[in-house]
Amino acid sequence: MQTFAAQFANAHDLMVVMPMVMLTLFACGVLIIDLLLPAGDKRWNAATAALGLLFAGGSLWRVQATLAHQGMLGVSAFNGSVVMDPMAIFFCWLFLIATGITILISVRYMEIEQEDHGEYYALMLFSVVGMMCMASGKDIVLLFIGLELMAISTYVLVGFLRRDKRSNEAALKYLLLGAFSSGIFAYGLSLMYGLSGTTDVTLIGRRLAGLPESSHPILMLAVVTTLAGLFFKIAAVPFHQWAPDAYEGAPTAITGFMSVAGKAAAWALLLRIFAFALRYEQTIWMPMVIAVAVMTLTGGNLAAMTQNNLKRLLAYSSIAHVGYMLLGLVAWNETGIKGILVYLLVYTFMNLGAFAVIVSLRRRDLIGDEIDDIAGLWFKRPVEALLMVIFLLSLGGIPPLAGFYGKYFIFLSLIETGHYVLASLAVFYIAVSLYYYLRIINAMLMRPALDAEPIQPAFGLRLALWVTALATVGIGLFPEIFIRAAAWTMTAPRAVTQAFLR
Amino acid sequence: MMNTVPISWYLVLSAVLFACGVTGFIIKRNIITIFMSIELMLNAVNLSFVAFAYQWKQLNGEVFVFFVMVVAAAEAAVGLAIIISVFRTRETLSVDKVDLLKL
Numbered sequence: 059m060q061t062f063a064a065q066f067a068n069a070h071d072l073m074v075v076m077p078m079v080m081l082t083l084f085a086c087g088v089l090i091i092d093l094l095l096p097a098g099d100k101r102w103n104a105a106t107a108a109l110g111l112l113f114a115g116g117s118l119w120r121v122q123a124t125l126a127h128q129g130m131l132g133v134s135a136f137n138g139s140v141v142m143d144p145m146a147i148f149f150c151w152l153f154l155i156a157t158g159i160t161i162l163i164s165v166r167y168m169e170i171e172q173e174d175h176g177e178y179y180a181l182m183l184f185s186v187v188g189m190m191c192m193a194s195g196k197d198i199v200l201l202f203i204g205l206e207l208m209a210i211s212t213y214v215l216v217g218f219l220r221r222d223k224r225s226n227e228a229a230l231k232y233l234l235l236g237a238f239s240s241g242i243f244a245y246g247l248s249l250m251y252g253l254s255g256t257t258d259v260t261l262i263g264r265r266l267a268g269l270p271e272s273s274h275p276i277l278m279l280a281v282v283t284t285l286a287g288l289f290f291k292i293a294a295v296p297f298h299q300w301a302p303d304a305y306e307g308a309p310t311a312i313t314g315f316m317s318v319a320g321k322a323a324a325w326a327l328l329l330r331i332f333a334f335a336l337r338y339e340q341t342i343w344m345p346m347v348i349a350v351a352v353m354t355l356t357g358g359n360l361a362a363m364t365q366n367n368l369k370r371l372l373a374y375s376s377i378a379h380v381g382y383m384l385l386g387l388v389a390w391n392e393t394g395i396k397g398i399l400v401y402l403l404v405y406t407f408m409n410l411g412a413f414a415v416i417v418s419l420r421r422r423d424l425i426g427d428e429i430d431d432i433a434g435l436w437f438k439r440p441v442e443a444l445l446m447v448i449f450l451l452s453l454g455g456i457p458p459l460a461g462f463y464g465k466y467f468i469f470l471s472l473i474e475t476g477h478y479v480l481a482s483l484a485v486f487y488i489a490v491s492l493y494y495y496l497r498i499i500n501a502m503l504m505r506p507a508l509d510a511e512p513i514q515p516a517f518g519l520r521l522a523l524w525v526t527a528l529a530t531v532g533i534g535l536f537p538e539i540f541i542r543a544a545a546w547t548m549t550a551p552r553a554v555t556q557a558f559l560r
Numbered sequence: 561m562m563n564t565v566p567i568s569w570y571l572v573l574s575a576v577l578f579a580c581g582v583t584g585f586i587i588k589r590n591i592i593t594i595f596m597s598i599e600l601m602l603n604a605v606n607l608s609f610v611a612f613a614y615q616w617k618q619l620n621g622e623v624f625v626f627f628v629m630v631v632a633a634a635e636a637a638v639g640l641a642i643i644i645s646v647f648r649t650r651e652t653l654s655v656d657k658v659d660l661l662k663l
Contacts, residue, residue, distance in 0.1 A: 237635050240635075
């Protein structure tokens with residue numbers, strides 16, 4: 059007879075959630091080690107956090123090996139509330155990579171800001187645990203907890219420069235709008251639970267499909283509120299107001315972290331809800347998604363054109379990128395989902411790279427986030443300027459670089475499903491986006507520097523720059539090799555599509 | 561049980577509370593009041609979960625309520641800390657005066 063404890067924490071269940079367990083343990087470890095370290099020698103915190111990522115990666119590899127060995131579509135644990143399927147594992151790798159790069163960027167940056175506390179790395183690891191729950195949760199309770207764990211950790215990280223007025227303000231705005239959107243999202247979940255009588259997303263999907271006509275108004279309300287909450291989290295227009303403020307005020311490394319890892323996590327949650335809970339409700343959500351996608355493309359691109367603050371400009375550009383990904387959702391076929399996943403992967407590298415360059419601009423008395431601050435970078439640090447050009451062109455979707463492949467699959471899926479108008483609109487906005495990316499390039503290469511202060515990026519930052527640049531160029535030049543190396547991961551979109559086509 | 565209140569009443573109450581929360585969030589100008597409006601929204605969610613859990617004779621919904629309460633508590637702790645740090649640098653609690661970051 060199994061004891062109560064054994065029933066709820068057997069070895070198999072623990073193996074499945076081991077990446078989260080590892081990260082939690084190491085995050086607590088960082089908090090303890092921080093107490094032992096003398097002030098001004100806090101680098102061991104970052105090292106511990108990085109070690110935690112390695113261990114989490116190792117346990118994730120074990121989960122993946124189990125999955126490949128048994129040839130299954132996913133291993134579930136804890137009575138089916140956690141499922142590690144290829145999509146979840148894909149996202150978990152993405153979070154680990156993004157966090158690793160962010161830690162490399164952060165070490166020297168937080169020392170310059172004189173806020174190099176252990177809590178910074180601990181909160182980052184905690185938020186990754188939340189993201190992993192969002193990617194692997196199959197129960198709305200776990201999905202909600204994961205979302206909140208990520209969000210609450212990020213609120214603190216955004217306001218981490220507590221002596222800086224702008225960081226405070228960004229944290230406040232992010233907190234208020236984030237909590238508001240969580241409330242809306244939870245209300246949608248409560249209605250879905252009420253209509254279906256279960257918290258399992260697969261069962262919710264099945265039971266919502268069998269609802270009688272009379273409960274359709276409530277179903278409508280449930281879908282609309284859930285979607286509004288999700289759109290807030292991925293920062294789609296008209297639910298995007300928090301993003302530019304939070305991105306501008308946050309420590310630059312955290313801006314990069316939020317814009318890639320946080321966004322990917324929100325997308326994981328969104329795909330999970332759409333592919334399972336709402337998979338038969340397409341007639342309700344499709345018009346909303348199309349409208350929001352068009353508004354997001356328009357709003358993000360047009361607002362980015364007039365920005366003079368680099369972080370704010372990249373915030374609006376990241377809103378525009380969400381617009382492209384939403385188009386993959388409009389197509390809603392295998393290519394479209396694959397496009398979203400590839401897009402999130404390449405976006406991680408190119409966007410973190412761009413933010414790493416902005417971090418390197420941090421010098422005495424300068425945050426380095428205005429276009430004027432990047433002027434003349436070519437004459438000071440030609441290598442960094444060249445890498446920034448690569449990142450920006452990749453963000454714009456210029457062919458030999460990684461960013462092209464994200465957009466390629468999205469456009470392909472739109473053509474496949476006959477959305478020609480949307481495809482041409484998206485191509486038009488690529489031209490618009492090139493304008494504001496070229497504005498930064500113009501400032502870097504053509505304009506003289508405004509001050510003579512030298513720019514000396516630290517070792518970790520240079521490493522992060524090279525890793526992201528290599529990935530951006532590498533994925534662009536050899537996409538087949540990457541796809542073959544990630545052949546197993548690429549069953550991810552197939553798993554999702556199989557889930558909703560069946 | 562002849563005289564129990566029908567579930568629709570609870571749901572309407574929950575919807576009204578939620579609407580009050582949303583309205584308060586939009587029209588109020590004091591940060592603390594806005595924060596209370598958010599708590600009101602979460603409590604509306606709790607009420608609707610409890611009502612549904614009672615209707616379905618299940619514990620899932622009630623378990624969710626506990627998690628929502630935990631989340632609300634954590635959010636209040638972090639939120640009040642952030643509000644205090646904003647107050648320390650600006651000496652105001654009006655959202656209209658917290659406006660360094662603009663278009």
